[in-house]
Amino acid sequence: MTTRPRPRPTGPPAQAALGRRGEDHAAAAYEKAGAHVLGRNVREGRDEIDLIVEEPDGTVVFVEVKTRRGHGFGAGEAVTAAKLHRMRRAAAAWLGDKLWAEVRLDVVEVVVAGDGTAALTFFKGVDEGA
Template sequence: MAQSTYAENYLLAVAGEGFAAGFYEGLGYELIDNRVRTKCGEIDVIVRDPDGTIVFVEVKSRRGRGFGAAEAVTAKKLRTMRRCAAEWLAEKPYSAVRFDVAEVLVAGEQMQIRVFEDVDDGAC
């Protein structure tokens, strides 16, 4: 049973990340990459804003609000996101960056998204 729960959670995460990437693309962002592994961790989605800003997106996919979604991104997670982003950016030309959290709620076949932009602004 634990194995199927893991598999279900993995599939939910992948679906949510794909939905979030498509959402950003629909707004005119360019998808750069997704599910990027670094030494520090994983970056769910990387997109380029039409203004050139590189946006690192942490996607939280949930079947309901009972376990929290966006609020699950703690100060520790933000530090990890910054380290992953720095590693990914190391060999790339300078660009402005932003950190977003995308909350994807899944109900059956329906998905809804709420995006919290620039969550790193003022974070410790």
């Protein structure tokens, strides 16, 4: 009798769990670099920011995390001009009247392997010049 490998779960619950794992990896990477996580999955109106971190120099970074199981569709294709607009809108709402020296938008692509390890690619300052 041969056994076939069980298919990986797909759909919203599996997607959400994968997304949370990716956000965990991204948050840990920022913290390892000395940043402090100010918020996770922060909702501002209809918009959501995956991570808000403050770097050691005081820069506040609004982070979109894109988690994948493979390299077929990368973060560059997934973060559209419309998504950047929603990120800017949510960041402005979160900031309100708070004063920060520097603000930046980042995208982190997380590719999770079958063994649970992850490879991260950082796209820092994705909104510069826009």
